Amino acid sequence: MTILSAALLLFLVMDPIGNIPLFLVALQGFDRKRRQRIILRELLFALAALLLFFFAGPYLLSLLNISDSALTTAGGIILFLIAIKMIFPATMGRLGQDDLELGGEPFIVPLAIPFIAGPSALASVLFVVGRDTSRWPEWLLALLLAWLVSGLILFAASPLSERLGKRGIVAMERLMGMILTAMAAEMMMNGVAQFLRHLP
16 A cells, blocks of 8 residues: 555545535534634544554454454455445435534534544554554654544535536545455455455
């Protein structure tokens, strides 16, 4: 896995395109400057959560004694499930979406967690850094790149929503889901192949 492929993987899991409507609903009662400040604050909270998993992840994997093949296969399965939800979104909505009905200024929940740094993104960070801990500077750069691009998209949520429209956003999210499906399938096959190579 290269820096760019890891960054693409994390970007797809963060799903900033799919988060655009959710952010617009949560921030619809605020003026433009206030929206930008809230988005920046929530992005920083999300980054803190992602970095926590990034640096604590290797110790957790070592403690659980999880093999590389098991980690790769499990990561592929998780990503496949995420991709399926992106392609065929559930009718009940996303985790934390009910919190949008509470009113007031969102704080950490649900914008930072789980919309940006949700269970899927945190598990993906754990998977990426666990593949080769000696390359952690590269994985950190990949995480920061994915986070930065996601943040830029969310900052431009209003104009992007106007240009793409609801159908355009749905189409983009499903395209991202298709790409993630292919990456997940590749990971699962690599994990199984790695396991078979180590059989006596």
